[in-house]
Amino acid sequence: AMRIALIADAYPPMRSSGAVQLRDLSREFVRQGHDITVIVPAAELATPWSIEILAGVQVLRVKAMQTRDTNYAWRTLAELALSHFVRKGLLASPLRDVKWDAVVWYSPTIFFGRAANWLKVRSACPSYLIIRDIFPEWAVDLGLMRRGPVYRFFKYFERLQYESADTIGVQSPAGLSYFADWAAASPGRRLEVLQNWLAPAENVGCSIDISKTHLAGRHIFVYAGNMGAAQAMDMVLALAERLMSRTDVGFLFVGRGSDVPRLRAIADEKKLPNVLFYDEIDPTEVPGLLIQCHVGLVMLDPRHKTHNVPGKFLTYMQAGLPVLARLNAGNDLVEQIEDEGVGRAYVGDSVDAFGDLGISLANSTDRDRMSKRAVLLSDRLYSVRAAVHQITSRFI
Numbered sequence: 001a002m003r004i005a006l007i008a009d010a011y012p013p014m015r016s017s018g019a020v021q022l023r024d025l026s027r028e029f030v031r032q033g034h035d036i037t038v039i040v041p042a043a044e045l046a047t048p049w050s051i052e053i054l055a056g057v058q059v060l061r062v063k064a065m066q067t068r069d070t071n072y073a074w075r076t077l078a079e080l081a082l083s084h085f086v087r088k089g090l091l092a093s094p095l096r097d098v099k100w101d102a103v104v105w106y107s108p109t110i111f112f113g114r115a116a117n118w119l120k121v122r123s124a125c126p127s128y129l130i131i132r133d134i135f136p137e138w139a140v141d142l143g144l145m146r147r148g149p150v151y152r153f154f155k156y157f158e159r160l161q162y163e164s165a166d167t168i169g170v171q172s173p174a175g176l177s178y179f180a181d182w183a184a185a186s187p188g189r190r191l192e193v194l195q196n197w198l199a200p201a202e203n204v205g206c207s208i209d210i211s212k213t214h215l216a217g218r219h220i221f222v223y224a225g226n227m228g229a230a231q232a233m234d235m236v237l238a239l240a241e242r243l244m245s246r247t248d249v250g251f252l253f254v255g256r257g258s259d260v261p262r263l264r265a266i267a268d269e270k271k272l273p274n275v276l277f278y279d280e281i282d283p284t285e286v287p288g289l290l291i292q293c294h295v296g297l298v299m300l301d302p303r304h305k306t307h308n309v310p311g312k313f314l315t316y317m318q319a320g321l322p323v324l325a326r327l328n329a330g331n332d333l334v335e336q337i338e339d340e341g342v343g344r345a346y347v348g349d350s351v352d353a354f355g356d357l358g359i360s361l362a363n364s365t366d367r368d369r370m371s372k373r374a375v376l377l378s379d380r381l382y383s384v385r386a387a388v389h390q391i392t393s394r395f396i
Helices: 017-031 072-080 082-092 113-123 137-141 149-163 177-184 234-242 260-269 283-290 311-318 332-340 351-363 367-381 384-393
Strands: 003-007 035-042 049-054 057-063 102-107 127-131 167-170 190-193 219-224 249-254 275-278 295-299 323-327 343-347
Touching (some): 003 017, 003 113, 017 035, 017 384, 102 113, 113 127, 167 177, 219 283, 234 249, 234 295, 234 351, 260 275, 295 311, 343 351
Parallel strands (some): 003 102, 035 057, 102 127, 127 167, 219 249, 219 295, 295 323
C-alpha cells in the first residue's frame, strides 16, 4: 500500500464532472488498498484548513481565494496563488510532516506545478500529472487569447507544471505529439495515454421528472453540463427549430454556464415548443436523469485544436445513451463513435449537415443496439479500476 497525495481544484460537494471524476478515482485508490489524501483549495473555509474522511478518502481542504464565478482577472490571480495556499494550508495542518510515496495532480488548473514539485522534493517521491485539457493552447484555438504577454505568462506556468512531472497521462493518442519534446528532454520521463474514467453510478432518482413536463412521451435529446463559450450550443437549438413540428422529439438542457441566458432567450424568441431548460442538478441525480432520455449531446467548439474526451461522453456511454456529437477536427472521438457504432459524430460548421445527422438518429431503428454497444464500450475502456492500476504501476 502506498501513501499518495492527490492535488486537485475540484472535489465534492462541488458538482462539476471533474469533481465527480476525482471522487471516483480517490475511492478506487482506497479500494485498491492505498492511503490517499486529496488536497483541495476551498474559498469558503473559515479556518486555514479542515480534514474530513469521505468514503475512506482523507480530504484536506485548504483556505484559498475564490476561483469560480468571478471575473477573469480575479480568477487568474486566485489560481496563481493556488500553490501558495496548498503549501500554507498543508504546513498549518496535522499532515505537515507526512512523507508521501507519490504525488498525483490533476490539470486543469495549470497552477499546481509548484505545489506538486514542493511535495515531491520534500518526500523524494515520484509524481504523476493527469492532464485533461491543454491550456493555454485551447484558449488560443478558440480565439479567446492571443499569443501575447498574457499567453506567455500562462505558458510559463504550463511549462513549470510539466517540469514537475515524472509521468504525464494525457487523455488520448492525439495528445501525445504535443508532449514529445517534454518526453525527449529527460530519459526518466514517461508519457502515456491515461483514458478518462468513470465509476459505476447508481440511479438514486432525479428531481427532474420529464413525464410531468410538456416533453413527456418524446424521444429526448439531452445535454447535461456546462453551457459556456466552448460548447457551441447554437447548433442544437437550430436542430430543435428544424424538428419543431415533430411531437415525438424533445430537447432537454440541464446545467449552468455563461451562455444559458442567451440560449434561453433564443428558445423563447423562436417559441420552440420542444425545448426545456433546467438549472444544474447534483451529480448523484444524473443517472436518474439519463434513464429518462434517449440520445446524449456532446458539443465541442470546432476551433479546438487539442483533443479531449468530455466527461459527459463517458456518462452517456455508461447510461447506454447513443450520442450526437459535434467535435473538432482531429478529435479521436470522431472515429471512436463511428467505429464502435455508438452514435453520430459531425465535424464542421453546417447547421444543416449536423441537423441531418440528428434527424437520422431520431429516426434510427438501431438505437437499442447502439445503447448496448455504449455500455460495453464504457466497461472496456473507461473503468476507474484500470486508471488507478495504470497510475500506481508508475510508482513501483
